[in-house]
Amino acid sequence: xxxxxxxxxxxxxxxxxxxxxxxxxxxxxxxxxxxxxxxxxxxxxxxxxxxxxxxxxxxxxxxxxxxxxxxxxxxxxxxxxxxxxxxxxxxxxxxxxxxxxxxxxxxxxxxxxxxxxxxxxxxxxxxxxxxxxxxxxxxxxxxxxxxxxxxxxxxxxxxxxxxxxxxxxxxxxxxxxxxxxxxxxxxxxxxxxxxxxxxxxxxxxxxxxxxxxxxxxxxxxxxxxxxxxxxxxxxxxxxxxxxx
Numbered sequence: 001x002x003x004x005x006x007x008x009x010x011x012x013x014x015x016x017x018x019x020x021x022x023x024x025x026x027x028x029x030x031x032x033x034x035x036x037x038x039x040x041x042x043x044x045x046x047x048x049x050x051x052x053x054x055x056x057x058x059x060x061x062x063x064x065x066x067x068x069x070x071x072x073x074x075x076x077x078x079x080x081x082x083x084x085x086x087x088x089x090x091x092x093x094x095x096x097x098x099x100x101x102x103x104x105x106x107x108x109x110x111x112x113x114x115x116x117x118x119x120x121x122x123x124x125x126x127x128x129x130x131x132x133x134x135x136x137x138x139x140x141x142x143x144x145x146x147x148x149x150x151x152x153x154x155x156x157x158x159x160x161x162x163x164x165x166x167x168x169x170x171x172x173x174x175x176x177x178x179x180x181x182x183x184x185x186x187x188x189x190x191x192x193x194x195x196x197x198x199x200x201x202x203x204x205x206x207x208x209x210x211x212x213x214x215x216x217x218x219x220x221x222x223x224x225x226x227x228x229x230x231x232x233x234x235x236x237x238x239x240x241x242x243x244x
Contacts, residue, residue, distance in 0.1 A: 034061075041072070048076050051077075051081050054080070056081075056114075060081065063088060065089065069089060070086065070089045073089070080106045080107075080115070081106070083105040083115075084102070084103065084118065087103040087118050100119060103118040113140070113142040116138050116139035117139045120132040129160035130162070132152075133160050136152050137153055137169065140173075144172075144174060147177050153166075154169050154183070157169065166186065166187075167194060184203055185219055185220065187203055188200050188204060188223045189219075189226075197227065204223065204224060216239065216240070220238075221233045
């Protein structure tokens with residue numbers, strides 16, 4: 001059992017159950033990223049202070065799941081971070097309407113890239129990829145150093161049938177983000193979809209390196225086949241499953 005779960009059980013009067021898996025971690029093992037949750041459980045006033053003082057320009061340090069946390073957060077004063085986490089919790093249990101309400105309440109208090117991204121995920125889940133693109137573009141303006149935000153914005157634009165917008169988003173990103181392998185991969189797909197064959201070929205010629213690519217992942221070979229139909233996929237781009 002994790003230290004945070006152990007603390008929750010202790011504060012709520014629940015007993016540790018051996019079948020839950022091993023000896024619970026000591027509270028001392030909680031890291032800095034869990035300070036907010038530890039405080040909300042053990043020192044509610046301090047937890048409220050941490051929520052109120054949170055900087056919306058800084059990514060939330062960690063997340064929690066479960067009804068216990070939703071009830072606990074609901075008992076605290078409204079604020080951008082509290083409402084954002086309530087949105088995430090509602091989203092996780094499939095209540096998109098409640099999630100949207102919470103994300104909008106968060107934005108009404110303080111504007112943040114994280115709540116905008118949450119709204120974008122709700123929009124994408126409804127099939128509104130154009131709306132998701134708009135929201136993620138706004139989020140990128142607040143957090144352009146976040147690769148995940150750029151990848152999601154580009155993906156949404158491509159799904160919305162706006163590949164040129166995906167290319168524009170990539171072009172506006174900081175160089176260290178734009179040069180990442182998965183960003184370059186999406187740039188290649190966007191260029192191909194936009195009819196810019198030269199740019200798609202250039203992306204492939206410059207070698208796309210994705211450190212966490214796994215065997216069976218077809219995106220690189222699919223891009224090659226789309227841009228160079230009939231040509232053998234180079235080994236560096238071929239991660240298709242091989243059977244003995």
